[in-house]
Amino acid sequence: MAANQGVSYVVCSRAGTPSPFTDNEIGLCSKCSAVLQHRPDVPRVPLLCIECALQFMEEQGEGTIYMSEKQLQEALPYLKPQES
Numbered sequence: 363m364a365a366n367q368g369v370s371y372v373v374c375s376r377a378g379t380p381s382p383f384t385d386n387e388i389g390l391c392s393k394c395s396a397v398l399q400h401r402p403d404v405p406r407v408p409l410l411c412i413e414c415a416l417q418f419m420e421e422q423g424e425g426t427i428y429m430s431e432k433q434l435q436e437a438l439p440y441l442k443p444q445e446s
């Protein structure tokens with residue numbers, strides 16, 4: 363899949379995170395250089411770790427990010443407002 367499907371970033375899990383797939387590829391977060399794993403068929407755009415993706419969303423940066431259903435599930439706990 364060569365087209366970037368109109369997205370600017372792909373959100374990836376950290377390398378080493380349990381995954382049902384054995385053919386994940388390794389890449390680096392385009393902001394913090396964290397080592398990430400991603401499916402081979404993700405759009406060919408810069409990668410973001412979940413933490414940087416959340417920061418990106420908070421800042422309302424331009425562009426669209428791509429997150430799989432599973433990654434959204436992982437990110438949800440971070441998205442909930444936290445009382446401190």
Ligand SMILES: [Zn+2]
Nearest residue numbers: 391394411414
């Ligand atoms: Zn990052």
